[in-house]
Amino acid sequence: MKIYWTAKQIPEFKGLSKKDRKSAWRYAHNKVFSLKRIFLLMIPLLILIVTFQKLLGTTELSSTVITATLGGLYGFIYSTIITNKARPYLQEYINQNSIRNQT
Numbered sequence: 001m002k003i004y005w006t007a008k009q010i011p012e013f014k015g016l017s018k019k020d021r022k023s024a025w026r027y028a029h030n031k032v033f034s035l036k037r038i039f040l041l042m043i044p045l046l047i048l049i050v051t052f053q054k055l056l057g058t059t060e061l062s063s064t065v066i067t068a069t070l071g072g073l074y075g076f077i078y079s080t081i082i083t084n085k086a087r088p089y090l091q092e093y094i095n096q097n098s099i100r101n102q103t
Contacts, residue, residue: 001084010083012090020099028089032082045074 004010013021052066093099 001080003080004083010087010090012087012094016094016099020094024090024093024099025086027093028086029082031089032085038078041074041078045070 007013007021007025012024016024048070049067052070053063056062056066
């Protein structure tokens with residue numbers, strides 16, 4: 001699974017205007033977005049947070065740091081999964097709307 005750090009790195013977005021990238025991403029994201037997927041990914045996250053809080057104690061600072069770190073990790077994993085699942089729909093949108101690369 002490839003990690004894309006910016007939207008411009010996604011091959012389907014090469015040469016597209018910002019407006020076209022935004023509309024293509026909205027289309028593709030809506031195709032793969034699922035509340036069920038989010039909640040299934042949140043269960044392990046919540047288990048990890050509770051486990052670390054029990055192991056380290058429940059001081060406010062450690063709880064905040066653990067929650068922020070695991071939340072950031074969750075966001076990274078989720079966005080990587082969604083981006084890779086959305087790529088076929090990006091190409092579909094580009095083909096349906098006859099968006100041409102500007103390069």
